Amino acid sequence: MKALSRFHQRGAAIIAALLIALAATVAAAAVLQRQGLLVDTLVGERDRAQAEWILRGGLDWARIILRNDGVRSPTTRLDGVWAQPIVGLNVSAFDDGREALFSGRIEDEQGKYNLRHLVSKGKILPEEVEALGRLFTSLDIPAGLAGAVAQRLLDAEPIEDEPARAPGLRRLADLAGLPGMTAEQLRILRPYLTVLPGATAVNVNTASAEVLGTALPSLPLAAARELITERDRGLWFTSGADFFNRLGTSAGATTGRVAVRSDWFLVSGEVAVNEAVVGVQALLQRRAGQQPVVRWMVGG
Numbered sequence: 001m002k003a004l005s006r007f008h009q010r011g012a013a014i015i016a017a018l019l020i021a022l023a024a025t026v027a028a029a030a031v032l033q034r035q036g037l038l039v040d041t042l043v044g045e046r047d048r049a050q051a052e053w054i055l056r057g058g059l060d061w062a063r064i065i066l067r068n069d070g071v072r073s074p075t076t077r078l079d080g081v082w083a084q085p086i087v088g089l090n091v092s093a094f095d096d097g098r099e100a101l102f103s104g105r106i107e108d109e110q111g112k113y114n115l116r117h118l119v120s121k122g123k124i125l126p127e128e129v130e131a132l133g134r135l136f137t138s139l140d141i142p143a144g145l146a147g148a149v150a151q152r153l154l155d156a157e158p159i160e161d162e163p164a165r166a167p168g169l170r171r172l173a174d175l176a177g178l179p180g181m182t183a184e185q186l187r188i189l190r191p192y193l194t195v196l197p198g199a200t201a202v203n204v205n206t207a208s209a210e211v212l213g214t215a216l217p218s219l220p221l222a223a224a225r226e227l228i229t230e231r232d233r234g235l236w237f238t239s240g241a242d243f244f245n246r247l248g249t250s251a252g253a254t255t256g257r258v259a260v261r262s263d264w265f266l267v268s269g270e271v272a273v274n275e276a277v278v279g280v281q282a283l284l285q286r287r288a289g290q291q292p293v294v295r296w297m298v299g300g
Helices: 002-072 127-140 147-154 172-177 182-191 209-215 221-231 242-246 250-255
Strands: 086-089 102-108 262-273 276-285 293-299
Touching: 002 102, 002 262, 002 276, 127 147, 127 209, 172 182, 209 221, 221 242
Parallel strands: none
Antiparallel strands: 086 102, 102 262, 262 276, 276 293
């Protein structure tokens, strides 16, 4: 009996030892897992920080490109260096073999219809709303949304001593909460519309036919398309007068609505370092003889 008891005790001790070893193994595995997660987090943060650093360099590149273009050319045209996008450029400078891929583009915001023209001196301009509605219709977007957009612009403006009834607008994306406006509609409208700090002229050297027809309501879309076709063959406009001469009409009161040079640009950039992908968007204002100024920036 004593031998059997000692056998049972020895067996229990072995089982206890095995349980302790198993618990220690599980604990060690948990520690290693946490350490692995911490390492992955630190590596991800390192990659993200380096991607952000590269993006800042990309923004400086855009500012230099735009400044040089403004110095060298009296017009802003789609054949300029600034208009050439960069896709998947390897900008790696790491010793450990990691790759950093940069993509970026610059858009002329004066090649788009500025929604600021919908409102003037605290009032909605019906002729502008009608023109915007025609653009919406041509893009299969309900024309009635043009009035809602104009009202949103008006609500964002303080009137006399009264504060604004809605937050200010900086980007087209700020219309995302507008009743009836969907994310897909905003995506469709993005190449045609912008929101700039003040009224601006449309650059006839970068605008689409649809934008010209919206900015100049008296301009038939067919005539605008014909002009754009000639322009894109290399017959760039040298002045507003040149534009209206080719159109075959007097400039009249609409001269101030067109330009051949731009001051406002949207810079979009993205950098991928391993699994870390960082993007940035910035509105730049170009001023004569100076580096372009960043008016707002998101991301990065």
